[in-house]
Amino acid sequence: MRKTLTTPSGLTGAVLLALLLFLAVFGPLLTPFDFNDQNLDRQFLAPLSRFQDGALHLLGTDNLGRDVFTRLVVGARISFLVGVVAVGLAFVVGVPLGAVAGYFGKRVDSFIMRGMDVLLAFPSILLAIAVVAIFGANLRNAMIAVGVVTIPVFCRITRASVLTVREREYVTAARAQGASHGRLLFLYILPNCLEPLLVQASLSMGTSVLDAAGLSFLGLGAKPPTPEWGTMLGDAFLYYQRAPWCVAAPGAMIFLMVLAFNLFGDSLQDAFDPRSGK
């Protein structure tokens, strides 16, 4: 962890994440507006402009006169939630499946991994659209859809790690004592597979946020007036010439959050890799 923070990119990622997290937690306290306050007198105010009552709209207002900054800040909460729920779902389902496949091998392995191949065969956003189409378009289903799409990633990484770790001599030593499958898998093998999974979790947070925003942009995720970044982007898209800040602001937030998770994940990977020798 300390190694991660000493690299420039790791530090950038961590600082960005900390900033976003701060906004998500305390942001709503920093603005006098509610994210749903509509006021047609205040339509399309440019960033940094003040209304007659002296209230500052840091990032301007949208077509309904809602404060864009306030909506972004509330949207950060949603995006973190999406990332955590989607990755959590993929982790909770993918890791045990991959562990069982790698540990038992043979037919169990073929069965599970062929299933994963089917999931991987679809382009992820298409598969997510299919999931949403079946269960209905709302934020909860979008999170589930993004999570389902991410399952094979965790499954494969876990399987690959289990395959290497189970051949180590300390596992053989426990096996020679007649240790149970559960003990071998949960005490000996899985704790030593965690590092690549943590890296993947960080990287997948980024893609999940992006995918969920994409679904919302297409109208398959969060519905207006939820201040989800993808939804905001989709709404603002109609009048982008009149109010380009309404498009740029949520777009920049998505970009920053994905960048933060990727930088952090990448340097986490470098820190865990003994060959980097730092």
Add this chain to the structure above:
Amino acid sequence: MLLQVDDLRVRYDGADEETLKGVSLQIKAGERLALVGESGSGKSTLARALLGLCPVVGGEVRFQGELLLSAKQPLRNQGYRRAVQMIFQDPYNSLHPRLSVEKNLLEPLKIHQLYQGEKSVEKARALLARVGLDPEAGSRYPHEFSGGQLQRIGIARALLTEPQILLADEPVSALDVSVQAQVLNLLAELSSERRLALLFISHDLAVVRQLCGRVAVMYRGRLVESGAVDDVCFEPAHPYTETLVEATLGHPLKKVARKESAGQGCPFVPRCRKREERCWQELPPLLENTAGRVCACHFPIGTSDRQNV
């Protein structure tokens, strides 16, 4: 007889041929038997098979007369597992890196449901002291120790279940020469003081002569010769043993032109200095030629044609 192995055969999934092609040996209580041979001869496979870690396709293993392992009967006996413990080749990899040394030591007891809290912890500390480590070392983690120390910890772990046989798979080959001797001495002392049988796997005859009374030589999954250590080292009967002795004790032997074998016949024939027509056709059986001495060769080396030794 403590451990009796008869015609043990192992074949890994998907392999063309058996890795162990019928190996028989016996170990008495307290006896130290060495198993030597080059890489790939099946020494380690034999040890792993005795722990039930390899797919056995033929033969049987008896412990104190009781049949415990055969092709039809996978190893299930926890009592046997407790009585037969292994020391591994790579000390850096044989302990769980995320468990403290003490927890590593207690694992076998927990698996065998012999864990008794404070009493077991005391026992682990006493064993750490016995193998020459600070008993306080238990609270530290494996990466804080040197290879020699880790191997001592491995030995302590093997002793915790009070075994009767120790399988040592090249336990010192990963260690510095200066540390090797200490670990070997420790094994010798422990074996004497606890009447502990030792199956010591090595490719180094010089090491074997220090430690063991009897030696069995393996080549390509078969036993080719066995007998008292000094007899085998000074008067090898099998030409392969002779090359092995040459390699470790440094007597130069006449070079033999390699020839391709048809597959039947003696496996050593392509490298053998005494090969004759018959050796290409016929697999030599393992025969007792003199008392306590067996050898699988049609033309064992007699006193008349022994080279250099």
